[in-house]
Amino acid sequence: MSIRSMWKTSNMKDIIIELLRRKKTMKDSELLKAIKMMYKDVSSREINKALMSLELNGLIRVSRMKKTTRNIEFVSSL
Incomplete structure (x- = not known):
């Protein structure tokens, strides 16, 4: 992983x-829409990677609403 990708994540x-x-x-x-307004070249993979890290750290909770829709909620801050 390059320093640039670590910084972006x-x-x-x-x-x-x-x-x-x-x-x-x-x-x-x-x-995704809000992030794409700030970063034009961001991929879904990068966003999913950041979401997974935040969820593993207990900062957010991701749950499935429908087959293709996820709900992301803020749990706590550091």
Whole structure:
């Protein structure tokens, strides 16, 4: 993993936390749209990687609403 990709992932985690801190809960499509407004070249894979890391650290909770829709909610901050 390059330093540039580590920086982008870390920065994306901060953006996700800040967005969820304001709204408390978001659908994955809303989150993707908000992030794409800031980062034009972001991939779903990068977002999923950041979400997985945040969920494993206990900062967010991701649950499935429908077959293709996920609900992402803010749990706590560090």
